Amino acid sequence: MVTYIDAAEAPLKNTGQVRIYDQDDFAGMKKAGQLTAACLDELAEMVKPGVTTQEIDDFVFAYGESHGALPATLNYRGYTKSSCTSINHVVCHGIPNEKPLREGDIVNIDVTFILDGWHGDSSRMYPVGQINRKAERLLEITYESLMLGIEAAKPGNTTGDIGAAIQTFVESHRYSVVRDFCGHGVGKLFHDTPNILHYGRTGEGVELKPGMIFTIEPMVNTGRPQVKVLSDGWTAVTRDRSLSAQYEHSIGITQDGCEIFTLSPSGLHTPGLSKE
Numbered sequence: 001m002v003t004y005i006d007a008a009e010a011p012l013k014n015t016g017q018v019r020i021y022d023q024d025d026f027a028g029m030k031k032a033g034q035l036t037a038a039c040l041d042e043l044a045e046m047v048k049p050g051v052t053t054q055e056i057d058d059f060v061f062a063y064g065e066s067h068g069a070l071p072a073t074l075n076y077r078g079y080t081k082s083s084c085t086s087i088n089h090v091v092c093h094g095i096p097n098e099k100p101l102r103e104g105d106i107v108n109i110d111v112t113f114i115l116d117g118w119h120g121d122s123s124r125m126y127p128v129g130q131i132n133r134k135a136e137r138l139l140e141i142t143y144e145s146l147m148l149g150i151e152a153a154k155p156g157n158t159t160g161d162i163g164a165a166i167q168t169f170v171e172s173h174r175y176s177v178v179r180d181f182c183g184h185g186v187g188k189l190f191h192d193t194p195n196i197l198h199y200g201r202t203g204e205g206v207e208l209k210p211g212m213i214f215t216i217e218p219m220v221n222t223g224r225p226q227v228k229v230l231s232d233g234w235t236a237v238t239r240d241r242s243l244s245a246q247y248e249h250s251i252g253i254t255q256d257g258c259e260i261f262t263l264s265p266s267g268l269h270t271p272g273l274s275k276e
Contacts, residue, residue: 018185018193020211025118026252026259029187029213032069032120033250033261036113039063040124041266047126049103053085056109057096064113072112072119072190079234084110084123086235091178091219091227091244093234103129106139108246112190119186121215122262123248124269134222135243138175142220142245143270145170145177149198149216153251153258157208163200166218178219178244180227180236185214186250208253217248 021029039060046059061082064071071082079095086094086108087101094108101107110123125139145166152165170177183196194206198218223242230237238244247270251258263269 014189014192016193018212019187021187021213028116028118029252030261032113032115032118035067035069035115036111036120036122037262037264039111040122041264041268043109044268047128049129050100052098052100053096054098056085057081057083060111069113069115072114088243089238089241091236091238092181092246093236095234101128104131106131106135117188119190120262121186121250123246125245125247138222138243138245141173141175143247145218145220146216146247150251155208155210155253158203158205159194159196160200160204161202162216163197164202167199170220176221176225178225178227181219183215183217187213210253210255212253215248215250217246219244219246
């Protein structure tokens, strides 16, 4: 028998309905998002040749613990790490390990801290030492595509407008947008409705309304968009071994646009590239 107290404390579930949040909820999301962003800022100095992704993962766990937060990925559906570290042709969900980073690598670090029940979800790309112009250009285009998607995130627009803005820009530079993974509703749940596709047509999809909270996290490849998941059940790589990059913010739709919860406190939105 479930009591009212049990029901109130039971984990939220994805009901398929898009949740609408209030200003107090936005404040909770911003607090969680800023903690995640501050952690990603700290990692900018740490990412260099010879450092292992396991060392990065250990830092993420310790950083969260010291600030009263837990990493959402830890023990999520059997995942055993506190972050995802995706290197070069790894699209997403790369598992931290003892292999050291090498000069010229690019790595995405994806962190989600749960603070006071709210999920602050964000990821950034980091160059390892000096990277070549091809890799640097991919990072620039991917970050710009994220910001164009965010620009389209406002009341009256649709999720399709976000996807179309990203896809049009990326493909104009002859890169491709990964179709197999998408952004998602976020809040008290790690993954919620709606799904945010990073491709699509203007005017299609879910209408955006004030109070919606979700991530935008385009994955962009220099080659073809197709990916495959390795035998570990998590690591997704480009089928053609081309380079892949991703940036992610958590945002909330406001009356006239959106609020980005995971902006870098130090202006390090694109570590190693620029502070803009």
